Amino acid sequence: MRELALHILDIAENSISAGANKIKISIIENHRDDLLEIEIKDNGKGMDADTLANITDPFITSRTTRKVGLGIPFFKAAAETCDGTFNIHSKQGLGTKVQAVFKHSHIDRMPLGDISGTLQALIIGTPEVNWVFEYNVDEDSFVFDDEPIKETLDGVPLSEPAVMKFVREMIDEGIKGVRQKVLSE
Amino acid sequence: MSTVKSLDDLKKIREEALKKQQLRETSGKTEVIVGMGTVGIAAGARETLKAIMDMIANEDLNDIIVRQTGNIGLDSYEPIVVVAVPGEDKVNYGKVNPEMARRIIKDHVIDGKIVSEYQIQG
Numbered sequence: 116m117r118e119l120a121l122h123i124l125d126i127a128e129n130s131i132s133a134g135a136n137k138i139k140i141s142i143i144e145n146h147r148d149d150l151l152e153i154e155i156k157d158n159g160k161g162m163d164a165d166t167l168a169n170i171t172d173p174f175i176t177s178r179t180t181r182k183v184g185l186g187i188p189f190f191k192a193a194a195e196t197c198d199g200t201f202n203i204h205s206k207q208g209l210g211t212k213v214q215a216v217f218k219h220s221h222i223d224r225m226p227l228g229d230i231s232g233t234l235q236a237l238i239i240g241t242p243e244v245n246w247v248f249e250y251n252v253d254e255d256s257f258v259f260d261d262e263p264i265k266e267t268l269d270g271v272p273l274s275e276p277a278v279m280k281f282v283r284e285m286i287d288e289g290i291k292g293v294r295q296k297v298l299s300e
Numbered sequence: 301m302s303t304v305k306s307l308d309d310l311k312k313i314r315e316e317a318l319k320k321q322q323l324r325e326t327s328g329k330t331e332v333i334v335g336m337g338t339v340g341i342a343a344g345a346r347e348t349l350k351a352i353m354d355m356i357a358n359e360d361l362n363d364i365i366v367r368q369t370g371n372i373g374l375d376s377y378e379p380i381v382v383v384a385v386p387g388e389d390k391v392n393y394g395k396v397n398p399e400m401a402r403r404i405i406k407d408h409v410i411d412g413k414i415v416s417e418y419q420i421q422g
Contacts, residue, residue: 116342125341132370186338232350236336239353240368267310271321274366277313279357285305 116189118228119153119217125186126155126213127237131244133159133211139247140234142227144219146253151217151224158210167205190215197221231286234259238282242273248286250293257289320362328386329363330409335380337371344397345379351398352381355405364409377420383408394420 116122123140130138135157143152162170171191191201194215205211217224230250238246238261248259261282268278334340334349349368356364372380377394381401384390391414393404400418407413 121341121346124336124346125338128336128338128341128370189338229346229350232346235353236334236346236349236368239366240334240336240349263307264310267307268314271314271317272365274353274356274364275313275317276357276360276362277317278310279353281305281310281313283353283357288305 116193117225119151119193119225120228120230120233122186122190122193122215122225123153123155123230124233124236126190127157127233129186130155130157130159130211131241133157133161135159135210135244137245137247138237139249141249142230142251144252146219149219151219151227152214153217154212154214156210156212161207161209161211162205163207167203170203171201187213193217193225197224231283231290234286235279235283239273239279250290252293255293257293259286259289329365330386331365331367331382331384332405332409333367333369333382333384335370335372335374335378335382336368337378339371339375340378340380343378343395347398348379348381348396348401351401352405355402361405361410364405374420380420385409385412392420393418 116125127138127140138155138157141152141154141156143150145152171188187203190213194201194217198218198221199216202214203211234246234248237244242265246261250257264282271278273279273282332352334345334352336345336349349366353366355361356366374380374392374394379396381393381396381404382390383393383404391408393400393415396404396418404415404418407415
């Protein structure tokens with residue numbers, strides 16, 4: 116994968132497969148401490164201790180169609196190549212939290228990439244999940260929660276063209292707003 | 301929320317959408333599903349899905365439900381797009397890039413003609 120946004124999409128897919136109906140994605144860019152932190156937290160079925168112990172092993176997967184799962188090992192390797200750390204916490208019946216920390220300025224750190232595209236794919240493509248996105252760049256933050264949007268829509272689907280456009284603009288503007296201040300400094 | 305877009309804007313959008321819906325007959329909605337497993341994502345499935353969503357938003361295409369799903373189990377054909385027209389057999393398309401996706405929406409979803417050269421055979 117060429118972007119961290121694609122890793123986020125991939126990990127969030129695991130959360131959906133685990134039956135989560137609330138998934139929170141957080142990105143923190145901290146230039147002062149030179150850190151980039153990504154966290155995906157869900158309320159899915161979680162994993163038992165054995166599965167958790169083996170989850171970063173590329174030959175373990177919960178899927179039955181193929182015997183190897185590469186998503187989590189890829190993400191872990193991406194963080195560790197950049198002087199970073201990788202952690203998974205999971206409790207059966209409660210959910211899973213995946214956290215990857217990167218050295219922000221590391222030469223091998225992948226770009227964040229198309230975060231907006233990843234979020235739109237998840238929000239529009241899996242409307243039964245409550246998506247929360249928090250993006251912090253130093254002191255500024257953008258928080259997106261699709262719950263009020265769905266309440267306002269009251270039955271009108273997210274894949275309605277004007278609604279999709281609205282969601283796209285809301286996310287694009289939010290991300291741009293947080294980033295602009297860094298650029299103007 | 302600190303964006304220019306507000307929920308009031310969304311309320312207006314909702315009312316417009318409901319008005320339009322009343323004008324249309326309830327013929328059921330076509331589902332367009334994109335496989336989004338690890339292999340699909342690595343092969344470009346997000347760009348394929350984005351192209352479909354952008355086309356629907358920009359060209360104001362109604363009555364299409366876009367969904368994404370996990371691994372479909374046909375790795376060598378990723379990205380995979382499934383088109384499900386109500387009352388018809390599902391059609392699986394393989395190795396769908398954004399340009400192909402736009403053609404599938406135009407020819408199959410809008411005009412009802414299956415794009416057989418992109419179809420996964422078997």
